[in-house]
Amino acid sequence: MKSWFKKLSVLFLVVMVFAGCSSNKPVENVSSNSSEPSGEAETPTTNGGEIIFGTVTETPSLDPFLEAADERSRRTVLMYEGLTWVDEKMQVQPRLAGKWEISEDGKVYTFTLRDDVYFHNGAKMTAEDVKYSYELFLDESFGTGGAGDFTAVDSIEIVDDTTVKFTLKTPYASLLAALGGRYGAVVPKGTYDNGDLKNEAVGTGPFKLVKWTPNNSMVLEKFDQYWSDERGFLDKITIQIVPDENSLLAGIRSGQIDAALLTDSKFYTMIKDNPKLNVERHPALRWTTLDFANNVEPFNDPRVRQAILKGIDKEEVMIAATDGVGSVIGAMPPAFSDWVVPVSGLENQTRDVEGAKKLLAEAGYADGFNMPLRIISSFAWMRPAAEVIASNLSEIGITVDIETVDLGVWIKDWSNYNSPNTFNEWGGFTDPDLLYYRHFRAKPEGGDWRRWNNEEGSKLLDQARVETQQEARQEIYNSFQHLMATEVPSIPLFSPDSIVVSQKHVIDYIHHPSGWWYGLTCAKVQK
Known part of the structure; x- marks a missing residue:
C-alpha cells in the first residue's frame, strides 16, 4: 500500500499543470459539424459575449454546504471552487490547490494553495479560508449533507498562508474527489458567523452572482480577478427559468435561448436532426x-x-x-x-x-x-x-x-x-x-x-x-x-442520457457527465 501512495503523490505533482478546458466526445453529435472544418469554424472567436441558458427547474437556494439539490450544484460550479475538481474524463485535477503530496501511509495530504486566488468580495484566499471551509464538514452542529464525505478527516492544520495539511484517521481513497465534489467549496473565513449563503454567493469561481430573481432568472458576470485565463470567457450568463420543456424547446428553436441541457429526453428525437442547432447526446453519471x-x-x-x-x-x-x-x-x-x-x-x-x-x-x-x-x-x-x-x-x-x-x-x-x-x-x-x-x-x-x-x-x-x-x-x-x-x-x-442543445454560435461547451454546468466555464460565442 505504501508504494501505491508514493506513486500516486508523484503522479499528481507531475500532471497538475495540464488541467484546463479540453474536449469530450458525445455518444451522438447528430446536427453539429464542430468536429470537422467548416466555414463557421473559421469565424473569429474572442472572449466576451453573453449566453442565455434555459432550464425548467429552479434551485431552492445557493448555499454550497447546506443545499443538497442538484439544481444548486449545477449553478454553483460556476461561482465556487474546491481544492480539486474531477474533470469530464473523470480525472482528479487541481483547482485552488496547485499541487499536493500524499504520505506513504496514505493518511496525510499536504496541499500547496495557489497564491493568486481572490473571492468575489475582493479578499485574497489564504489557508485560513480553506481550513474554515472544510472544517464545516467536521462540525456536526452545522448540518451539511456532505459531512459523510469527510468522516475520515481527523484534523486540518495550517502550515503557512499557502499550505494546508489534512490528517486522516484512516486512508481514504476518495478524499481528492470529495474535496472537489458536490459540497467542496472554499468560502471566506467567518462566512456563517452572521448569516448564510442561501441567496448570495461569495466564491472564487470564474463567474460572480449579480442578480437572482427566484423562479425567473439568475444573472452571472465574468469575475475580472479570476486566477485562470483557461476558463470564464463569457462576459455574462443569464440562467432563464421557463415553465416547461415545451417552452424550453420553443425558446431554442426561436433563438431566444442560446443553450440548454434538456431534462426530458423524449424531446431529443424532435430536434436531433435540426441543422440549425448543435445537438449532443452523452452518457451520464x-x-x-x-x-x-x-x-x-x-x-x-x-x-x-x-x-x-x-x-x-x-x-x-x-x-x-x-x-x-x-x-x-x-x-x-x-x-x-x-x-x-x-x-x-x-x-x-x-x-x-x-x-x-x-x-x-x-x-x-x-x-x-x-x-x-x-x-x-x-x-x-x-x-x-x-x-x-x-x-x-x-x-x-x-x-x-x-x-x-x-x-x-x-x-x-x-x-x-x-x-x-x-x-x-x-x-x-x-x-x-x-x-x-x-x-x-x-x-x-x-x-x-x-x-x-x-x-x-x-x-x-x-x-x-x-x-x-x-x-x-x-x-x-x-x-x-x-x-x-x-x-x-x-x-x-x-x-x-444527457441532451445538450445550443445555437451554432455557441462553441466549446464541454459537457460534464455529472450534468452540472461546468461547460459554461469553457463556452465561447462565435462572432
Missing part, C-alpha cells in the same frame, strides 16, 4: 431510483421490497420516461464502467409476476396493499415512469397512490427523514464512495435518508472507504451491489 421508506410498514420487510422489484419492468419504465434515450441499471450507472456489476449479474432484476406474488404472500400481504409514491412536479420523467410502475404493480395486487409535490417540499421532507416512498434523481458522484456512502451508510457516519440502517451494508462501505488497492475495492463494491439487489433499500431504475 446520473441515476433515477425508487427509494423506499425502509422503516415504514410494509416496506421494512425485505420480501416486500424484493416483490416490488420483481414486479417492475425497468425497460418499460425507461422507455416511457426517456423514449429510450437512456440505459436500464442494476445498482450503478453504466458510466461507472469497470465498477459496474451488469444487470444480468444481479439478483431480482428480471420481471417475475408470480415470484413477486409469492414473496408478498410469504410476507403476509397476499391481498396486496396501497403503496404511496411521491413524484416531483418539475421532473418530466417522473409522471410517465410512475404510471408504468402503477400498472406493473397492479398485476401483483399493489395499488400505487401517486402524490405530486414541488421540489422545495420534496427536499424538506427528504432532509428531515420524513419522505414516503419516492422517486429520486441525482448525479455528480465521481467515485463509488461518493455514490454510496453518504446515502446508504447508517447514521451517524452516513446520511441514510432511506432509513435502511443495514449493518452489513455499512461494514462493506467502511471497508471500501479505507481500502486503497483497486482490485480489493472492486470486490467490496461488487458485494455491495449484490446486497443492494437482495435487500432492495432502493430500486435503481435507469440512467438518462
Whole structure:
C-alpha cells in the first residue's frame, strides 16, 4: 500500500499543470459539424459575449454546504471552487490547490494553495479560508449533507498562508474527489458567523452572482480577478427559468435561448436532426431510483421490497420516461464502467409476476396493499415512469397512490427523514464512495435518508472507504451491489442520457457527465 501512495503523490505533482478546458466526445453529435472544418469554424472567436441558458427547474437556494439539490450544484460550479475538481474524463485535477503530496501511509495530504486566488468580495484566499471551509464538514452542529464525505478527516492544520495539511484517521481513497465534489467549496473565513449563503454567493469561481430573481432568472458576470485565463470567457450568463420543456424547446428553436441541457429526453428525437442547432447526446453519471421508506410498514420487510422489484419492468419504465434515450441499471450507472456489476449479474432484476406474488404472500400481504409514491412536479420523467410502475404493480395486487409535490417540499421532507416512498434523481458522484456512502451508510457516519440502517451494508462501505488497492475495492463494491439487489433499500431504475442543445454560435461547451454546468466555464460565442 505504501508504494501505491508514493506513486500516486508523484503522479499528481507531475500532471497538475495540464488541467484546463479540453474536449469530450458525445455518444451522438447528430446536427453539429464542430468536429470537422467548416466555414463557421473559421469565424473569429474572442472572449466576451453573453449566453442565455434555459432550464425548467429552479434551485431552492445557493448555499454550497447546506443545499443538497442538484439544481444548486449545477449553478454553483460556476461561482465556487474546491481544492480539486474531477474533470469530464473523470480525472482528479487541481483547482485552488496547485499541487499536493500524499504520505506513504496514505493518511496525510499536504496541499500547496495557489497564491493568486481572490473571492468575489475582493479578499485574497489564504489557508485560513480553506481550513474554515472544510472544517464545516467536521462540525456536526452545522448540518451539511456532505459531512459523510469527510468522516475520515481527523484534523486540518495550517502550515503557512499557502499550505494546508489534512490528517486522516484512516486512508481514504476518495478524499481528492470529495474535496472537489458536490459540497467542496472554499468560502471566506467567518462566512456563517452572521448569516448564510442561501441567496448570495461569495466564491472564487470564474463567474460572480449579480442578480437572482427566484423562479425567473439568475444573472452571472465574468469575475475580472479570476486566477485562470483557461476558463470564464463569457462576459455574462443569464440562467432563464421557463415553465416547461415545451417552452424550453420553443425558446431554442426561436433563438431566444442560446443553450440548454434538456431534462426530458423524449424531446431529443424532435430536434436531433435540426441543422440549425448543435445537438449532443452523452452518457451520464446520473441515476433515477425508487427509494423506499425502509422503516415504514410494509416496506421494512425485505420480501416486500424484493416483490416490488420483481414486479417492475425497468425497460418499460425507461422507455416511457426517456423514449429510450437512456440505459436500464442494476445498482450503478453504466458510466461507472469497470465498477459496474451488469444487470444480468444481479439478483431480482428480471420481471417475475408470480415470484413477486409469492414473496408478498410469504410476507403476509397476499391481498396486496396501497403503496404511496411521491413524484416531483418539475421532473418530466417522473409522471410517465410512475404510471408504468402503477400498472406493473397492479398485476401483483399493489395499488400505487401517486402524490405530486414541488421540489422545495420534496427536499424538506427528504432532509428531515420524513419522505414516503419516492422517486429520486441525482448525479455528480465521481467515485463509488461518493455514490454510496453518504446515502446508504447508517447514521451517524452516513446520511441514510432511506432509513435502511443495514449493518452489513455499512461494514462493506467502511471497508471500501479505507481500502486503497483497486482490485480489493472492486470486490467490496461488487458485494455491495449484490446486497443492494437482495435487500432492495432502493430500486435503481435507469440512467438518462444527457441532451445538450445550443445555437451554432455557441462553441466549446464541454459537457460534464455529472450534468452540472461546468461547460459554461469553457463556452465561447462565435462572432
